[in-house]
Amino acid sequence: MFRKTPPAIAATRRATGAAWDQLAALGWAPVGRLGAGRLNRALARELPAGHPLAGTAFSAVARAEGQDDVAFALADGRLALVHLTYGPPTGTGPSVAYLPDVDALLGDLAMEGTHVAALLRSEELAEAMGPGRAVCPACGSDWGMAEARDDCPVCDGWALARPCPVCEGRCGALWDRAVTDSADTGAPVFLGRCARS
Ligand SMILES: [Zn+2]
Ligand SMILES: [Zn+2]
Secondary structure, X not given: OOOOOOHHHHHHHHHHHXXXXXXXXXXXXXXXXXXXXXXXXXXXXXOOOOOOOOOOOEEEEEEEOOOOEEEEEEOOOOEEEEEOOOOOOOOOOOOEEEEOOHHHHHHHHHHHHHHHHHHHHXXXXXXXXXXXXXXXXXXXXXXXXXXXXXXXXXOOOOOOEEEOOOOOOOOOOEEEEOHHHHHHHOOOOEEOOOOOO
């Protein structure tokens, strides 16, 4: 599609290759040149005229294992995260999340992983605690049933565990709720330590 690879795309490809281990740990893998050709054609087929990526230079550099989420390097140095459908263009085409660089991709993937881990830990702690033993004083969510509300300042979206609030979970650490302190202060009190600091 483009005979000469834009330098920023080549640089992103190198940065992705250098982050191989980190990507693998997060369930992603770098995409080689052959694989990239196939994914590039798949994306190009899905883009309706007028889509922000239509007619631009892009090249797949990494993908989620066992899923159709693919990171494409763009000529301006950014990454575009796209969920491929391998179908013809539908409506306005695929939605795209833009990331400034490979580090941001790694951070976002780590954040997602920590988010899922926090939900699992919350469920686990709730199971051990049981219903009615830890109820949010503000909204009545039963944290012991792993209930929490996003719009409640004491829940702050989480029941008994949350991703590290210092770095939004990029460090992978989970923090546990101090139930009594949360109830006494009317604030979301969680205990833990940012693994980055
Ligand atoms: Zn609440
Ligand atoms: Zn952290």
